[in-house]
Amino acid sequence: MKITVVGAGNVGATLAQRLIEKNFADVALVDVVEGIPQGKALDMRQSANTLGFTHKITGSNSYDITAGSDIVVVTAGIARKPGMTRDELVGINAKILREVIEKSLAVSPHAIFVIVTNPVDTMTYLTLKVSKLPRNRVFGLSGVLDGGRLAAFIAEELNVNASDVTPCVMGEHGGSMVIYPRFTIVNGKPLSELVDEPKQKALAERTVNGGAEIVAIMKTSSAFYAPSASVAHMVNAVATDSGAMMNCAAYLESEYGLSDVVIGVPVKLGRGGIKNIVELPLNAEELAALKASAEAVRKTIAALPAQ
Numbered sequence: 001m002k003i004t005v006v007g008a009g010n011v012g013a014t015l016a017q018r019l020i021e022k023n024f025a026d027v028a029l030v031d032v033v034e035g036i037p038q039g040k041a042l043d044m045r046q047s048a049n050t051l052g053f054t055h056k057i058t059g060s061n062s063y064d065i066t067a068g069s070d071i072v073v074v075t076a077g078i079a080r081k082p083g084m085t086r087d088e089l090v091g092i093n094a095k096i097l098r099e100v101i102e103k104s105l106a107v108s109p110h111a112i113f114v115i116v117t118n119p120v121d122t123m124t125y126l127t128l129k130v131s132k133l134p135r136n137r138v139f140g141l142s143g144v145l146d147g148g149r150l151a152a153f154i155a156e157e158l159n160v161n162a163s164d165v166t167p168c169v170m171g172e173h174g175g176s177m178v179i180y181p182r183f184t185i186v187n188g189k190p191l192s193e194l195v196d197e198p199k200q201k202a203l204a205e206r207t208v209n210g211g212a213e214i215v216a217i218m219k220t221s222s223a224f225y226a227p228s229a230s231v232a233h234m235v236n237a238v239a240t241d242s243g244a245m246m247n248c249a250a251y252l253e254s255e256y257g258l259s260d261v262v263i264g265v266p267v268k269l270g271r272g273g274i275k276n277i278v279e280l281p282l283n284a285e286e287l288a289a290l291k292a293s294a295e296a297v298r299k300t301i302a303a304l305p306a307q
């Protein structure tokens with residue numbers, strides 16, 4: 001198996017490290033900055049003897065090394081600075097995405113695309129339109145990361161392990177994301193039965209602001225450890241054809257009564273990408289929140305530059 005990671009910055013390089021250390025695929029790392037992907041790949045190669053991995057990691061400014069990839073993860077683009085929303089990146093990152101998708105697809109026509117670049121729902125939508133690929137082969141990072149944050153905050157609040165939590169965060173990877181306490185399970189019980197509504201709201205609010213909280217603390221960078229771990233988890237489900245269910249940014253065609261929009265929903269992942277989209281039995285209020293989130297994404301989609 002061969003995996004390309006485009007963008008050798010914080011998320012991309014950390015992801016490349018996580019993947020090569022798992023030793024199940026060759027990894028090609030690409031970036032526009034001369035020397036960076038080459039140097040980072042060389043550095044990682046020099047850990048193979050110590051860590052014992054046998055797959056190859058290479059770096060380049062050219063897409064030649066990515067030819068024949070099974071999976072292409074796109075992390076190329078600009079990250080937000082303190083005080084910015086992800087949506088403010090739409091113009092600049094759309095230009096970068098178009099170039100990355102065209103160049104990647106030209107040499108890896110059978111690849112599955114995992115989009116990380118923000119605003120991720122809109123960038124995933126753009127990738128589908130530019131590539132004209134079927135929707136099962138293009139999806140984005142959202143709910144695995146947002147759910148991981150929710151699980152971390154619940155673990156602190158209830159004094160349990162984060163791994164005791166099966167979180168459920170759907171909708172936009174942005175200000176309108178929706179936390180579902182009825183579908184967030186802690187040691188077999190829904191969160192809605194474990195904490196009162198004000199506490200549920202506080203946990204939801206911290207999760208919605210989880211990315212901004214890290215940007216505000218770090219100032220010069222956004223999060224990358226949990227994001228890269230989340231993408232590695234998604235890639236692993238594809239590589240092993242596990243069928244594992246996780247919430248990802250996916251293109252809807254009538255699921256949840258929504259069409260022609262990308263938002264975070266539960267999907268089952270396997271070799272072909274998205275095997276199927278899972279429709280949770282949301283009540284009227286829960287569904288209304290998801291629809292409002294889809295409307296927020298539609299506004300960002302409408303702000304995409306024509307070229």
Ligand SMILES: NC(=O)c1ccc[n+]([C@@H]2O[C@H](COP(=O)([O-])OP(=O)(O)OC[C@H]3O[C@@H](n4cnc5c(N)ncnc54)[C@H](O)[C@@H]3O)[C@@H](O)[C@H]2O)c1
Nearest residue numbers: 007008009010011031032076077078079116117118120227
């Ligand atoms: N979806 C999510 O949950 C999520 C999580 C974390 C980060 N992100 C997003 O991922 C993106 C990357 O974040 P980061 O922290 O790694 O940023 P970063 O600045 O550390 O790295 C981005 C890299 O992209 C490269 N790049 C820029 N234009 C390129 C092009 N045309 N071709 C190839 N490479 C190019 C840059 O040189 C840089 O190395 C940002 O847009 C960020 O907001 C999304």
Ligand SMILES: O=C(O)C[C@H](O)C(=O)O
Nearest residue numbers: 080086118211212222223
């Ligand atoms: O917050 C950001 O801008 C990066 C990413 O979307 C995140 O949630 O960490």
